Amino acid sequence: MTVYGGHDVPGRLITVEGIDGSGKSTQLALLQKWLEAQDYGTFLSDWNSSALVREATRRGKKKRMLTPMTFSLIHATDFADRTERHIIPPLKAGALVLADRYVYTAFARDVARGVNPCWVRNLYRFAVKPTIAFYFRISVDDAMRRIVGGRDAISYYEAGMDQHLSTDVNESFRLFQGAVIEQYDRMVDEFGLVVIDASRSIEEQQMRMRETVITALSGVRKSRIRQWVDSNVTAKACRP
């Protein structure tokens, strides 16, 4: 078993983190476009994307069966499948793997739910250490403004409703995501996260990302194949 920091692969792993509404997925998509325009082979990997595990996660969330421990373990199972299938093989093949959410999501959320921080860090020890891990920092209020306008509703677990912080979804989201942000902020030094101020303009943030990524690209093989076709990418729209 190769552990965090111990994988020796020719590819590069770039991850984005941040609470919902931080704009990280938009930024990752723009980064991917830019990399592809330069003929780099990229591979996008989403959180909660394992075909084997998705059904159990969906049921657990829908029926609200998840406790902090099973929430943590089911996401780790999903992540293990992603790692074994969609992260390590493309990295070994020399691709640029772009991950929308990574282990830090689990560390932040699970610890905010009361799971022991050391336990959850051990749980994910099999993860590949990212070449660059971006963290899109935003205030809860700014994040809420973006979500409330843009989507149907805030989901039960996303709002931390299982934590019974408040019966009001918006208030619960504010409290729970506030605790998640606190965990992210603590991890900046622990894991060397690259902080992007998500209150800046989209263009400014993207500029900052590209400046950082360019330093990690020397020696990466360019490939004419535009994108690795994967069912995950198309299945994204169906995810719960």
Added chain:
Amino acid sequence: MGRFERYGQGLPAVDAGELKGRLVVVEGADGVGRSTHIGLLREWLESHGHAVLDTGMTRSALAGKSLKAAKEGHTLGGLTMSLFYATDFADRLENEVIPALRAGFVVLTDRYVYSLMARAVIRGADADWVQGVYDFALIPDVVVYLRVSVEDLTTRVVQTAGFNYWESGMDLRLGEDMFDSFVEYQRRLLAHLDTMAGQYGFHVVDTSSSVEAVSERIKRIIAPLLVSA
């Protein structure tokens, strides 16, 4: 400080001190007769007025079905399988085992973290990693380890369920065919369980005698636990 202890950090929001029941684990190889003995034990316990809950791998409401479905395919990786089992275990521990212990039941569990840890290690996981993953488990009152030799096990499996893909460790392909792989896989599992027997204080029960004799031996091990249950 409660009667129940944990190997490590423990579950958030569970006070082990309020658990009044008894946790009895039956461990052993595939096909050693665990379910037969659990059935006999259940009857015996119930006839003596003890409420019994029995549980075992892949029976969780959360992950059981999906885990079985994943095992039907050929794409389940070692780490993913280990963590899927851990999810199934945690769901049963929190939603079945702990509530039953709180209510004063005798919980009979067909396997526990020990088999799961052994399987994960055989599939390449670090032992300290997997111990860390399972350190939220409650320490059982007793672990009955049904011991069998690989030779006896092979004879028994041929006569009953036959060789199964996962019980033969075919994902690891430890031999030229299913029989060879079964023998090698079970040999490795037994070696791990034998080591754990000392480490975790299992009660080792030799299964080469008759079912009745083995059952009597198991009852004698469990009887002292029931005095104040």
